[in-house]
Each structure stands twice: as structure tokens, then as C-alpha cells.
Amino acid sequence: MAGYDFKTIEEKWRTYWQDHGTFRVDNPGEEGFAPEKPKLYVLDMFPYPSGAGLHVGHPEGYTATDIVCRYMRMKGYNVLHPMGYDAFGLPAEQYAVEHGVHPRETTEENIANIERQIKMFGFSYDWSRRLATTDVDYYRWTQWIFLQLFNSYYDPEAAAARPIRQLIDRLLSGELLVDLAGRVVFPEPGEEISGDIFGMTGTHRKFAELDDEEKRAVVDDHRLAYMAEVPVNWCPKLGTVLANEEVTNEGRSERGDHPVYRRSLKQWMLRITAYAERLLADIETVDWPEPIKIMQRNWIGRSDGAEVDFPLESLGTDEWFEERNAGGFPTVEEEEVIRVYTTRPDTLYGTTYMVLAPEHPLVEQITTEPQRNQVRTYVKAAKNKSELDRIADTKEKTGVFTGAYAINPVNRRKIPIWVADYVMMGYGTGAIMAVPAHDERDFAFAMNFDLPITPILKRRDEADARYFVGTGHEESAKIYEAFKHNPDAFSALRGIDFGPVVHESDDNTPFIPNAAHEKFFDLDDSPKLWIFVGPTAHQDAASLAGLSSYGRAVPRCNPSMNEEHEYIHSGPLNGLSPAEGKKKITDDLEAAGMGKGAVNYKLRDWLFSRQRYWGExxxxxxxxxxxxxxxxxxxxxxxxxxxxxxxxxxxxxxxxxxxxxxxxxxxxxxxxxxxxxxxxxxxxxTMPQWAGSCWYYLRYLDPKNSEQFVSPDVERYWMNHSKDGGVDLYVGGAEHAVLHLLYSRFWHKVLYDLGHVSTPEPFHKLFNQGMIRSFAYRDDRGVYIGYENIDFRDDGAYHKKTNQKLSESVEKMSKSLKNVVNPDDVIEEYGADTFRLYEMFMGPLEASKPWNTRDVPGAYRFLQRVWRMCLGDEENGIRSLLVDETEMEKGVEKALHKLIKKVAEDIEAMKFNTAIAAMMDFVNTCYKAMAITQCQVIRFLGVLNPFAPHITEEIAEQLGRTESIAYESWPPFDERMIEDETVEVPVQINGKVRSRVTVPAKADDDAVLELVLADRKIAPQVAEKKIVKKIVVPGKLVNLVVK
RNA sequence: GCCGGAGUGGCGGAAUUGGCAGACGCGCGGGAUUCAAAAUCCCGUUAUGGCAACAUAGUGUGGGUUCGAGUCCCACCUCCGGCACCA
Structure with a gap:
């Protein structure tokens, strides 16, 4: 036979698969459907068809899923494996604008190009199911799903979406009432709703009594898709709002680098927050990488705490508190009451001031005349801040006093109300109670504005809260000098907890001592603060140094809270532990009608509109x-x-x-x-790019259906016909860990609630492929040098022209780093099978790893070896290793059985790199034995086929097969063939390997020990000594402990 | 700052989860074949010492648990990814 001509072969088999519809899979009800087979839905994250085409990261995941699919087809599964394009979005539109072409044109060109590239790899997609989010036939159903959202509300009793019609009916019948803020009041679990159960009269209204406009507002406000005035990232240069991920850390647009501003605009929103709890809870039911689950949990950001009401000074009379006591905690904030959310209601006694977000509606109302100008200026500045300013300002806490005071409901103390932009309107209630002694941010703010700081938690074994003292630099120097002369005198001060410590920074940020600071810092660092511990330590230190003044004593900030702490200065909580305190205060607040346990989420509703052309x-x-x-x-x-x-x-x-x-x-x-x-x-x-990608996995199931977005029978088969519901395997990059996967889950749950899909989760098993990066080279000036100008020598990379040695680093592939590898070039030179094999061999799929073009020939050589092993190469005078059945080598047969088992296990565990290593090993074994039979070759080709489909099809054909081997059964193996009769075990003496002995695999411990002690290397080493302990791990090793 | 992940030969990476560290590949060295080269096939390749058998050290650093640690525990360093005033 001739040599391995990958170009002809790969072209030939791609055409064959296409012409024969080899990878088309039928739906239930269709002619070729095989109901007796188990199903498997394997999904790739579909690509965005950019002008640049495919990069080497795409085929990594696609190859992995292709291997799994091909393997599972051989194992007898109905495999659904589709591909499509996420083609709406800003890049296409920007490109089209810049080049003066319609985005549909450029999108179609880009799709054609990327599809050409994808098809070169010989992936076993069912191309008849191909879709693009920009297809009218597709986005028709995206719009349909939007209407489902628009026409639904979230029913808190059912904990599910329901048709909005049901809400309207319940409102009209008077079953549900509306509060003054226009919110529908749903009964608490078990609560009976009647007209006057809500306490104070006049706080609720009947829907039927509202006028048409009010009715509409109430209903619209409860839809899952609604319009609201919200702060957005507005980029005037691009003329559109941007998603957070489209804004850089510097507060500029990712595309074009234009300034972005925070601004309120009326926008479409999707009520994903209603699903926060279910999105959080159901993470537990899916088989995803733990880090991704953690990221989603953090993104949802559930916290448990309480809402607490602080009356304004004018309102908070004894009578008012009594009324409250009787009436209970109202669902809606009363006027002249500031409602806060806190996770630490137990620190209420340490609340020394309050802060409102600049956007808080009460700011304007409560500000006193003398403060008005200052407050207005501050609020205006805060609202107009660009992202950039916001980030730059996070270090320095700013704020303005409103002039107003509130009453701390637990100790009735009067506390000042401030406005500051470190409190955000979007979280909790937009107002906080500040506990500077136990919260870092409040502490920094209090230090900045000289607000009181009251510690209310201390360690049980401590006399009182710890203190430190700040003095000026000169005083510090004097105290330090005094310390150096007489350290013993100072050591008496250490009795409490810490010794004197010098602040290590120059600025005025407060210093929080911890155990690591129990030493002195070098005075040359110009310290400004000395830290002393204990109520009088600072005075003592100053007097020891002969100083009359000693600065100001300040409680330190201690955010920690564990069971070694107890409350102080906290009235009824004094002496309790935090766990007890938290429970008691919440109970007390509820009893007094001043507060209520509450849950908050970081998750925000989804900003769903863009000012763009190229979207739905x-x-x-x-x-x-x-x-x-x-x-x-x-x-x-x-x-x-x-x-x-x-x-x-x-x-x-x-x-x-x-x-x-x-x-x-x-x-x-x-x-x-x-x-x-x-x-x-x-x-x-128009809708954002995420819309189309939220549900594409459902349309693949039934892409041509013009009556429904997916037929229920088809949906149930592909999504819910295996043990775990949902897509069986979903592979893609971790960059979609949060948004795409969260948005999809949300839509899916809405569709589930409304009965359109049969599973609560869309993707049962998720796998993230690691990023493929590559080596980048720089000269002395830091200029990146492309590979074409590099001479690779033994001791490093050199510039071809200047002969300069270049520095090497591993970076993301990027044009600017001149380290992009184009898959087209690699396929041109080595073929798709080699490319697939190399990418899978690079390392674990989930790991980030560098592309190294110089390693590619290794994979190529392996395929050449396989070819020659099976068919030989007449041109080069090389004969195949094929031998007659009678000359079958037992060792090869045994190695083959081991290989079949190993590769199956590895594919199922997504460990493709070690599967390939095992195949290489097997081929090496055959070369050593100089023999392989046709029957063995055929089985080996079956094992290799999922990885390198073209070459294996061709070899099989040349050996006499007349049709594709894609549906060949996975070769069986015999467990008895794999067992070894004898094993070589290492023998250790005191944990160090001293010899190896060969023992029968089934030998018992005593028999093994007998052999070991007779070993010519071991015997002399233990002869003179006493064996203290003998450890035998069957089949693994023997360890003798001697003295 | 907080939350993840990872550090193993010249390089990419193996190591059945506490049991022979370095599978497999790249690179490099040697040999066979060849007039020669490429290609191919075979052998070797962690470091140090030794002709060798072998010895000693060795999985980011420092401690610890254990008969035995790349793997487990404590402290730290570096790199990568994500989040970032979330009360």
C-alpha cells in the first residue's frame, strides 16, 4: 500500500459521511428512529462567528465531545450532537458599520467561513440540525419565549411562574390586594387573606377600585419581563447601553475603548431575582465542576439577616414605639422611617450612625437646610460618576452629613444620618446601620469623619475591648527610643495582648493590629502611629517615655465573630455568644415590631435591552x-x-x-x-446577545418545527429519557461560568414552570475545557516577535535577523502578542486527525496549557506508525506488521485487551491524554513484537476511531471493510486476559526501595515475605538486624522496618 | 482584599487517590539503514558521584502526621482565573 496521504483520505471520508448521512440522528416518530437504544445528548457551546474565524480553543472542546459521541455510538447509543451559531451581537454590527455592509451579509460570510473550518475536523455533527440565532425561523421563537416571560408573573406561593391572567383574575376577585406602593400582597404561607388582616387600615387597596392606568401599572410591575428606570452603563459614543462584562475595568467600552457613564434609563428587565432561591438550590442537583458551582453561588450571593426600622428623630417618640409594638412590623416602609438590611442585627447596639445611598428617596426629604447645598452637590456628583471614578474612589470613603438624626430602636439613642456612595441603592434597602467597631468599611468611614465607634463584642478571655492609640511621628520616635533603652519596662504593658506596635504605613488609614504585629517595625519607615493594647496601655507607654500627651484612644475594628466572643455594651445581649445574640435580637425585634428576618441576594434583575440594530x-x-x-x-x-x-x-x-x-x-x-x-x-x-444562546439547545431538538419551539414528545425524549434530566454532557469554556449558564437556567425554569419543558435544569453535566494559550516571545525592548521571525535553537529562541536572544512566556493567544496559531495551517500541514490527536494529547482537557507547534509532529508520527503497522508503505519499502492468525503474539493480544479497557475508562472520565498515551504504548508493543493480526488491527482501529476517525476508516476499508466503522460495536475485552500471573513488587527497607522481587499475583503475604527475605539483595541487609515490622501491600509493595 | 485552580526533568505532561516519581510525547545523545541526507527502526536520556554494579539527593519553600507523602495537615511563596465597597 501507499503511504499515509491524509489530504486525500480526510477529504474522502468527510464526503462519505456527508453523502451517507452517517451522523444524522432521527427523532421519535421519524422513520429511522431506534427506540430501543438509550439516548445521549452531547452539546458544544456554539461559537460566535467572528471575522477572525476559529481559533485553536474551539476545536479542543469540539474534539472532546466528538470522541465521546463516536465512542457512545459504538456503545449503542442514540447520540444527538448538533452545532450552530450565536450570530447576533455588537461585534457583527460594529464590523458592519465600519465596513458599510449589512450585518446579515457579514454574518453569513463569517458563518460560511467558520463552518468550513469546523467541517475540516471531521466532527460527527448532525448538520441537518444546524441553526443560527439570526435565522428568522429561530428568533421567531426567541420572541415567543420573551412573550412567555412578558405574560407571566412569579407566584411566591407556588414558587413558580404562572400566567399573568391568573394574577389578574385573583386581583379582580379580591383574593389578592395591592399595597400603597402598588405591589401585590401575597399571603404568608398558611395565612388567610381577608380585607382587614393587614393591620392598619388604609395601607392596602382593592385592585378593582383602581383606575385603568393604575391597574395596568400593578400588573406590568409583576411581569417577568418588565420595563423600569434603572442605572445602566451608557456609552454615548456607541449610542448604546452596555452589559457589565462589556465594560473594562477602566470604565471604558470593551469595543472601541470609549467612556462609559452610569445613568438612569428606562429599560427592559427580566425578573431573574425571583428565581434566585431556586437557581441557588438546584445547583446541588447538577453535575458541574465545583468551582463553577461556587462561582454561581457567589454570583447569586444569598445572605441571611434582618430588616430593621430606624424612625427619624422627629417620629421616634415613645408613643410611636408603643404603637409599633402593638401593630407589628409593616410590609411596606412607613414614611419617616429608614429601613435597613443587615446581616448582623446582633451588632445593633454598636450602631453609631446611619448611611443612605445617594439615590435613596429619603435623602432629599430629610436633609436639613444648612446641609442642603453640600448634600445636593455630593449626590449629583455621585450619580454622574463614571465607572472609572467609582473604582478610583473605592479606596477613600467619602460622604456628607444630612443634618438629620434617627433613633436607634434598641437603645433609643440619637444617631446621625449620612449620605455616602459606599452604600448602593441596588442592594438591600439602600440604607445601612453603621457599626464601625465591627465592619471595616464603616470603620474607615468613621475614622475619616470622626464618628463615634463603640465596640460591642470582645473575646471572653479579654478584660475589655482592645484599644490602640495614635500619636504623632515625634511621639512615636520618643516612645520607640524609650522602649529601646528599657524594653523591660514596656514588657509589663504586654500583659494584655499585644506589645507596642508601630504603624507601617505613611498614610492615615487606620491600622488594625493582629497577632502578626507582635513585633516592632523598623522606625526608618516613618511610622505615624503607635499601637498599644489595653484600656490604659497608651497612657502608660507615654508616661514611660516621659510624654505628657499620648494622642487619642480609638477602639479598633474587629469584624470577626466566633463563639469565643461575647457582647458588651449591648443591654440584654451582654454576656451572650454571637449565635445566641443573633437569635435573641431577631426575636426581640420581631416582638417589638421593629424588624424581621430577611434574605437578600446580590443577583440583580437582568438588563435585557440594547440600543442596537443587530439583535432580536x-x-x-x-x-x-x-x-x-x-x-x-x-x-x-x-x-x-x-x-x-x-x-x-x-x-x-x-x-x-x-x-x-x-x-x-x-x-x-x-x-x-x-x-x-x-x-x-x-x-x-433589541434583545442582548445572551437571548439567543439561552435556549438554542432546545431548538436543536426539533429545528424545523414551524408549529412549536419544540415538540413536547421530542423534548421529553432527548431531555428527559435518561436517569438525570437535561443535556447529558455540555462542554465549553469557563468564561461562561456565570452569565450564559445562569441566564439559560433561568429561562429553562420559566419554561418548565409554564409546562413547555419537562426538566427543571437544562444541563445536567457540564465540563469546562481549559484555555489553550501559547508561547510568546519578546526581544530586549519588550517588542513581541512572531514565530516566522524566530530561530529555535537548543538553548532558546533567537531572532532570525538580529540574532538576539528572546524571552519566552505563556500568554493568551492574541494578535498583539503575535502568538496566534491558526488551525487552518496546522491541518494543511498535518491533517485533521493529527490536529485532533495533538490537542487531546497536550494535557488534561480541563487544564490550561500551552500550544507548542513543535510537538505536533509527535502526533503525526504516531499516525504514520499506525498506518505502516497496518498497511506498510511500499514507496518507502516498509512492510506492515500484519501476520497470520496462527502467528498471533499472546503479549500483543493481552496488551490489546488492556488497551480496550483503559481507553473506554479514560473516555468516560474525559481523560483523553492518557488514552492516547496508552494507544501509543500499544503500538510500540506491536512494533517490538513485530506482529499483529488482522483481527487485532480491526479491534485497535475501533479504539482509535473516535480520536482519529479519517485514518481509521481508510485503513479499515483497505483491509476489506465495505462500509463506515462509525457504528461498529466497541471491541470487547476479557478481564481474565488482563490479569497478570506474576507481579514485580518493590521491596523497601525503612521506606527506601532496595530491591524488587517477582511474586505470583495471588501469593499470600507470608509467601511473599518468604520470597523477599530470600532475595539476594535483601537477605544481607536484614541479616544482622531486627525486623520490627513487616508491611505487605498485596500486588503493590513490601516494606520492612528494621533496627 | 475575598473566592477558586495550579506549581513534578530542557519542554508538554503521567502517577489506579497514601504504596516503584518521571508513563506517553517533544527535544537531545548514540546506533542501524544509506554513497550521502531525509524518512524509518532500535537503544539511552532527573541531578550528582562512579567504568560499572550502585550510592546519594530529588515533585515551589519551611514544618508536621505516617512503616511509607507529589498525594494528607499547618504556615508561607509564585503564577493563572473569577469577584470586588453586597451591609
Whole structure:
């Protein structure tokens, strides 16, 4: 046979698979469907078809899933393995704007190119299911799902989404009431709702008594898709709002590097926060990498605490407290009451001031006249801050006193109310109780503005809270000098906890001593603070040094809380431990009607609109009479209007109103209200890129269905016909750990609640492939040098022209680092099978690892060896190793059985690198034996086929197969063939290997020891000594402990 | 700062989870084949000492547990990823 000509072979087999529909898989109800087989749904994160095409990271995950799919087909599974494109989004639009072409055109070109690249790898996708999020047939259903969200509300009693019609009916019947803030009041579990159970009269209204506009507002406010005025990242230059991840750390747009401003705009929001608890709880049910689960939990950010009411000074009279006591904690904040959220209600006695977020509605109302200008200036500045300023300012705490005071409900003390931007409106209630003695931020703020600091927790074994003292530099120097002359006198001060410590920094930030500071810092560092511990330590130290003044005593900040602590200065809590205190204070607050246990989440509602052209249009019409009206389903799809000029209006003015590109499609905008038929306008925003990727895995199931987004029978089969519901294996990069995966889970749960899908979670098993990076080279000046200009020698990389030695580092692949590897080039030179093999052989799939082009020939050589082993290479006069069955080598047969077992185990554990190593080893074994039979070759090809499908198909054909081996059964192995009769075990003396003995595999411990003691190396070493202990690990090792 | 992950030959990485450290590949050295080269096949390749058998050291650093530690525990260092005033 001729040599290994990968170009011809790979082309041939790709065509074969396509022409024969080898990897098409039928749905239940279709002709070729095989109901008796188990199903497997293996999904790749679909790519964004960028102009740059595929990079080597994409095929890494795709190869891994392809191996699993091909293996599982051989194991007899119905395998669903589709591919598609996430094609909406800003990059396509920006590219189109820059080059003056319609985004649909560039998108289609990019898809064609990336698909050409993907197909070169010979992946076993069912291409008949291909989709793109930009297909009208696809986004029609994205719009349909949006309507599901719009037409639903979250019912807290059912803990599930329900049709909004049900809410309206319950409101109309009077079963549910509306509070003064326009929120529907749902009964507590077990609570009976009647007209007057809500305590004070006049706090609730009947829905039926509202006017039409009010009714609409109440209903719209409970939809899962709703419009709200929210602070957003507004980029006037791009003319659009941006998602947080589209904004750089420097507060600029990722695309184009333009300034981004915080600004309030009316936007579409999705009520993902309603699902926070379920999203959190159900993480436990899926098989995902633990770090990803942790990231999702952190993102959701549940915290348990309490809401507490602080009345303003004017309101907080004894009578008011009594009323409260009787009436209980109201669901809605009363006027003139500041409601805070805290995770540490137990520190209430240490609350010495309050802080409102600049956006807090009470700020304007409570500010006193003398403070008004200052407060207004501050609030305005805080609101207009760009992201950049916000980040830069996090070090320094700023704020302004409002002039107003509130009453601390537990000790009735009057405490000042401040405004500061370290409190954010978006979390909790936008107001906090500040406990500077036990919270780092409050402490920094209190130090800055000289606010009182009261410690309320101390360690049980401590006399009182610890103190430190700040003095000026000169005093520090004097005390230090005094200490050096007479350390013994100072050591008496250490009795309490710490010795004197010198502050190590120059600025005025407060210093928090800990055990690590129990030593003196070098005075040359210009210390400004001395730290002493104990109520009078600072005085004592000053007098020892002969100083009359000793600075100011300040309690330190101690955020820690464990069971070794007890309360002080806390009234009824004094002496309790934190666990006891937390429980008691929450009970007391509830009894007094001053507070209530509460849960908070960091998770925010999802900002769902963008001022862009290249996204899904909202199926929404705005009507003056009827308000926000959804399009009826039969009017879907609402297609994007044809436009020549789809660029957003660009400006430098951060205050300019957004002008979405769709605003220019004047004919398209004007429409009739689906409700009343009067003239109305279409929604001008479009959906964000995440929308399309939220549910693509469902459309793959039934991509051609024009009646439904997916047929229920088909959905149930592919998603819910195995032990665990959902996609059986989902592989992609960890960059989607949070957003895509969280958004998808949210949509899926809504669809589940509404009965459109059968599983609560979309992706049962998730696997993250590691990032492929590559070596980057720099010359002395730090300029990056491309590979084409590098001479690789034994001792390093040199510049071809200047002969300069270059420094090497491993970096993300990027054009600017000149270290991008193009898969096209590699395939051109070595073929797809080699590429696949190399990427899988680089290391563990989940690990980040560097691409090294110089290693690729290793994989290529292996395939060459396989080829020659099976077929020989006449041109080079090399004969194959094929021998007759009668000359079968037992060693090869045994190695083959071991290999089959090993590779199966490794594929199932996604450990492809070691599977390949085992195959290389097997081939080496065959070469040593100089023999392999045809029957062995066929089995070996089966094992190698998932990894290198083209070459294995070709070899099989040349050996006489007449059809594809893709559905060949996975070769069986015999456990008895694998067992060894004898094993070599190492013999250790005192833990060091001194010899090895060969023993029968089934020998018992005594028999093994007998052999060991007779060993010619061991015998002399133990002869003179006493054997203290004998350890025999069967089949592993023997260890003798001697004296 | 907080939360994850990882540090093993010249390089990418193995090591059945506490039992022979360095599988497999790259690179390098040697040999065979060849007029020669490429390709191919075979042998060697952690370091130090020794002709060798062998000895000693060795998995980021320092301690510890254990008959035995790359693997477990404590403290620290470095790199990578994520979050970042979340009350």
C-alpha cells in the first residue's frame, strides 16, 4: 500500500459521511428512529462567528465531545450532537458599520467561513440540525419565549411562574390586594387573606377600585419581563447601553475603548431575582465542576439577616414605639422611617450612625437646610460618576452629613444620618446601620469623619475591648527610643495582648493590629502611629517615655465573630455568644415590631435591552391607550426592518437621549395596536446577545418545527429519557461560568414552570475545557516577535535577523502578542486527525496549557506508525506488521485487551491524554513484537476511531471493510486476559526501595515475605538486624522496618 | 482584599487517590539503514558521584502526621482565573 496521504483520505471520508448521512440522528416518530437504544445528548457551546474565524480553543472542546459521541455510538447509543451559531451581537454590527455592509451579509460570510473550518475536523455533527440565532425561523421563537416571560408573573406561593391572567383574575376577585406602593400582597404561607388582616387600615387597596392606568401599572410591575428606570452603563459614543462584562475595568467600552457613564434609563428587565432561591438550590442537583458551582453561588450571593426600622428623630417618640409594638412590623416602609438590611442585627447596639445611598428617596426629604447645598452637590456628583471614578474612589470613603438624626430602636439613642456612595441603592434597602467597631468599611468611614465607634463584642478571655492609640511621628520616635533603652519596662504593658506596635504605613488609614504585629517595625519607615493594647496601655507607654500627651484612644475594628466572643455594651445581649445574640435580637425585634428576618441576594434583575440594530426585535407595541402591548403569537416573527443606515447615533454627550438605530426605520415603527387598532409604535430596543444562546439547545431538538419551539414528545425524549434530566454532557469554556449558564437556567425554569419543558435544569453535566494559550516571545525592548521571525535553537529562541536572544512566556493567544496559531495551517500541514490527536494529547482537557507547534509532529508520527503497522508503505519499502492468525503474539493480544479497557475508562472520565498515551504504548508493543493480526488491527482501529476517525476508516476499508466503522460495536475485552500471573513488587527497607522481587499475583503475604527475605539483595541487609515490622501491600509493595 | 485552580526533568505532561516519581510525547545523545541526507527502526536520556554494579539527593519553600507523602495537615511563596465597597 501507499503511504499515509491524509489530504486525500480526510477529504474522502468527510464526503462519505456527508453523502451517507452517517451522523444524522432521527427523532421519535421519524422513520429511522431506534427506540430501543438509550439516548445521549452531547452539546458544544456554539461559537460566535467572528471575522477572525476559529481559533485553536474551539476545536479542543469540539474534539472532546466528538470522541465521546463516536465512542457512545459504538456503545449503542442514540447520540444527538448538533452545532450552530450565536450570530447576533455588537461585534457583527460594529464590523458592519465600519465596513458599510449589512450585518446579515457579514454574518453569513463569517458563518460560511467558520463552518468550513469546523467541517475540516471531521466532527460527527448532525448538520441537518444546524441553526443560527439570526435565522428568522429561530428568533421567531426567541420572541415567543420573551412573550412567555412578558405574560407571566412569579407566584411566591407556588414558587413558580404562572400566567399573568391568573394574577389578574385573583386581583379582580379580591383574593389578592395591592399595597400603597402598588405591589401585590401575597399571603404568608398558611395565612388567610381577608380585607382587614393587614393591620392598619388604609395601607392596602382593592385592585378593582383602581383606575385603568393604575391597574395596568400593578400588573406590568409583576411581569417577568418588565420595563423600569434603572442605572445602566451608557456609552454615548456607541449610542448604546452596555452589559457589565462589556465594560473594562477602566470604565471604558470593551469595543472601541470609549467612556462609559452610569445613568438612569428606562429599560427592559427580566425578573431573574425571583428565581434566585431556586437557581441557588438546584445547583446541588447538577453535575458541574465545583468551582463553577461556587462561582454561581457567589454570583447569586444569598445572605441571611434582618430588616430593621430606624424612625427619624422627629417620629421616634415613645408613643410611636408603643404603637409599633402593638401593630407589628409593616410590609411596606412607613414614611419617616429608614429601613435597613443587615446581616448582623446582633451588632445593633454598636450602631453609631446611619448611611443612605445617594439615590435613596429619603435623602432629599430629610436633609436639613444648612446641609442642603453640600448634600445636593455630593449626590449629583455621585450619580454622574463614571465607572472609572467609582473604582478610583473605592479606596477613600467619602460622604456628607444630612443634618438629620434617627433613633436607634434598641437603645433609643440619637444617631446621625449620612449620605455616602459606599452604600448602593441596588442592594438591600439602600440604607445601612453603621457599626464601625465591627465592619471595616464603616470603620474607615468613621475614622475619616470622626464618628463615634463603640465596640460591642470582645473575646471572653479579654478584660475589655482592645484599644490602640495614635500619636504623632515625634511621639512615636520618643516612645520607640524609650522602649529601646528599657524594653523591660514596656514588657509589663504586654500583659494584655499585644506589645507596642508601630504603624507601617505613611498614610492615615487606620491600622488594625493582629497577632502578626507582635513585633516592632523598623522606625526608618516613618511610622505615624503607635499601637498599644489595653484600656490604659497608651497612657502608660507615654508616661514611660516621659510624654505628657499620648494622642487619642480609638477602639479598633474587629469584624470577626466566633463563639469565643461575647457582647458588651449591648443591654440584654451582654454576656451572650454571637449565635445566641443573633437569635435573641431577631426575636426581640420581631416582638417589638421593629424588624424581621430577611434574605437578600446580590443577583440583580437582568438588563435585557440594547440600543442596537443587530439583535432580536421585541415583539412589543407601545400604544397611548393600551400601554405596553405584546404582539399576538400569530404575528410572529417580527422581523428586523431592512435598513441602509443602521448605525446608532454617536455623541460625546453623556446626557443625550438614546437614539436606537431602529428609530430610523420610520415605516417599520408605525403600526396598529394589536389591542385597540389605533396607531401605535413598535419597541425600538433589541434583545442582548445572551437571548439567543439561552435556549438554542432546545431548538436543536426539533429545528424545523414551524408549529412549536419544540415538540413536547421530542423534548421529553432527548431531555428527559435518561436517569438525570437535561443535556447529558455540555462542554465549553469557563468564561461562561456565570452569565450564559445562569441566564439559560433561568429561562429553562420559566419554561418548565409554564409546562413547555419537562426538566427543571437544562444541563445536567457540564465540563469546562481549559484555555489553550501559547508561547510568546519578546526581544530586549519588550517588542513581541512572531514565530516566522524566530530561530529555535537548543538553548532558546533567537531572532532570525538580529540574532538576539528572546524571552519566552505563556500568554493568551492574541494578535498583539503575535502568538496566534491558526488551525487552518496546522491541518494543511498535518491533517485533521493529527490536529485532533495533538490537542487531546497536550494535557488534561480541563487544564490550561500551552500550544507548542513543535510537538505536533509527535502526533503525526504516531499516525504514520499506525498506518505502516497496518498497511506498510511500499514507496518507502516498509512492510506492515500484519501476520497470520496462527502467528498471533499472546503479549500483543493481552496488551490489546488492556488497551480496550483503559481507553473506554479514560473516555468516560474525559481523560483523553492518557488514552492516547496508552494507544501509543500499544503500538510500540506491536512494533517490538513485530506482529499483529488482522483481527487485532480491526479491534485497535475501533479504539482509535473516535480520536482519529479519517485514518481509521481508510485503513479499515483497505483491509476489506465495505462500509463506515462509525457504528461498529466497541471491541470487547476479557478481564481474565488482563490479569497478570506474576507481579514485580518493590521491596523497601525503612521506606527506601532496595530491591524488587517477582511474586505470583495471588501469593499470600507470608509467601511473599518468604520470597523477599530470600532475595539476594535483601537477605544481607536484614541479616544482622531486627525486623520490627513487616508491611505487605498485596500486588503493590513490601516494606520492612528494621533496627 | 475575598473566592477558586495550579506549581513534578530542557519542554508538554503521567502517577489506579497514601504504596516503584518521571508513563506517553517533544527535544537531545548514540546506533542501524544509506554513497550521502531525509524518512524509518532500535537503544539511552532527573541531578550528582562512579567504568560499572550502585550510592546519594530529588515533585515551589519551611514544618508536621505516617512503616511509607507529589498525594494528607499547618504556615508561607509564585503564577493563572473569577469577584470586588453586597451591609
Amino acid at each position: 426585535p421585541f415583539p412589543i407595541v407601545h400604544c397611548e391607550t393600551c400601554g405596553t402591548v405584546p404582539l399576538p403569537e400569530d404575528q410572529l416573527p417580527l422581523t428586523l426592518p431592512a435598513m441602509d443606515d443602521f448605525r446608532p447615533d454617536s455623541t460625546d454627550n453623556p446626557e443625550a437621549p438614546p437614539q436606537p438605530p431602529l428609530g430610523k426605520a420610520t415605516d417599520w415603527i408605525r403600526t396598529a395596536c394589536p389591542n385597540c387598532g389605533r396607531p401605535a409604535t413598535r419597541e425600538l430596543n
